[in-house]
Amino acid sequence: MSSVVSDRLPAFPWDKLEPYKKTAAAHPDGIVDLSVGTPVDPVPELIQKALIDAADSPGYPTVWGTPALRDAITGWLERRLGAREVTHRHVLPIVGSKELVAWLPTQLGLGPGDRVAYPRLAYPTYEVGARLARAGHEVYDDPTELDPEGLKLLWLNSPSNPTGRVLPKAELTRIVAWAREHGVLVVSDECYLELGWEADPVSVLHPDVNGGSYDGVVAVHSLSKRSNLAGYRAAFLAGDPAVLGPLLEIRKHGGMMTSAPTQAAVVAALGDDTHVQEQRARYAARRTLLREALLGHGFRIEHSEASLYLWATRGESCWATVARLADRGILVAPGDFYGTAGEQFVRVALTATDERVRAAVERLAAQ
DSSP: OHHHHTTOOOGGGGGGGHHHHHHHSTTTTTOOOSSOOOSSSOOHHHHHHHHHTTTOOOOOOOOTTTHHHHHHHHHHHHHHHOOOOOOOGEEESSSSSHHHHHHHHHHHHOTOOOOEEEEEEOOOOOHHHHHHOEEEEEEEEEEEOOOOTTTTEEEESSSOOTTTTOOHHHHHHHHHHHHHTTTTTEEETTTTTOOOOOOOOOOTTTTHTTTTTTEEEEEESSSTTTTOOOGGEEEEEEEEEEHHHHHHHHHHHHHHOOOOHHHHHHHHHHTTTOOOHHHHHHHHHHHHHHHHHHHHHHOESSSBBBBSSEEEEEEEEEEEHHHHHHHHHHHHEEEEEEEOTTEEEEEEEEEEEEEEEHHHHHHHHHO
């Protein structure tokens, strides 16, 4: 029976990268892995302490989270995103953002005849979620040019994975207005919002975008990148209570709960801005070094004004670029993982240690 479900899914893209990973790993000075955006820096001590202090948690946690967790989320939304009048009904903890992306169409009750849309260059799990629900799926350049008939879920992603593109406030406002006019739910993946470099990302939760109403609008946020908590599986939704309320009930039945120690760690993480600024500074320094090295090696970089990636091209097949860099011991992600429009691009992650980034820079400079 499980094969019936798995047959709906595309081949897992990262498996195709394994031969190039072996080539890069054979470099005398070891691999520099810039392919997957997984944090490598330590979890801040105040977050580790909160986790440890909550380690004696023998009872079941709740799906909705502790009141302290909900307070931390609503406070952060107002302080950092400029959201207004956010209550506990407007938030919902989730077990990392990937599970939400993959299962949201199913939990919304979508199926055959319904449609899910996402950017032409996008995180592959948007498509996976639609396939799991047996819903239709399509890409867009401008979502307001989509046929709204049967369109039930519109994914936004700003800052973008993989391109780092940021949607301006006016663009977000226009899209939200169009979606409301046609009864389309907007879910905005904002997991890289804290990592704007040449642009200041804006949330769909900002009143300038949504007009002071959360109707038909939900944002997805994660602590994986901003706080190095990818291993904790800590994320949350915020927005329309008419959407989050039923999701809460479904997730209660499914036991989709964040562990109690993780909930305590998230409270600490959202209450402290200093560690976020320190981590931003690390990524900014790595970004500067890698960007200059790639440009010097003949790459052109597009967008990349935010997020943890540089979207780079040499005007050749992405796989030729992957092979070229693997021979230098550097592993990057091929752009076609994110859609056919990425066939001549590679995604270069900033998530390597300072020492490994310096190694990559030296290898790119060598003739």
